[in-house]
Amino acid sequence: MKEERNKVEMRVMFEDNISFEQLKWEPIVKDGEWPDYVMTIQEFIDTVKYGGFIDYDGYGNYANADMKSNAMVYPSDVEKGLMEKDERFTHIVWYNR
DSSP: OHHHHHHHHHHHHHHTTOOGGGSOEEESSBTTBOOSEEEEHHHHHHHHHTTSOOGGGEEEEEEOSSEEEEEEEOHHHHHHTOOOOOTTOOEEEEEEO
């Protein structure tokens, strides 16, 4: 439930044009360890469209090439047209359950 609330809060932040800097950012590589999977946004969209990810599988965080944000993304966002269109987000860091 907390994840869903955070997702709604992040969506409100973007709709209200709150500055990008108010997001929380951290390096993708932490303590020398890479997360489950890092992909471009287009790779994420294509994977969802071809059935590779569903909401039950996990979630992602919007990111750029070096840093991940606390803005969450779910596979169903692709189908619902809810993907963030901010060009500063270029990647998704994916976390399997």
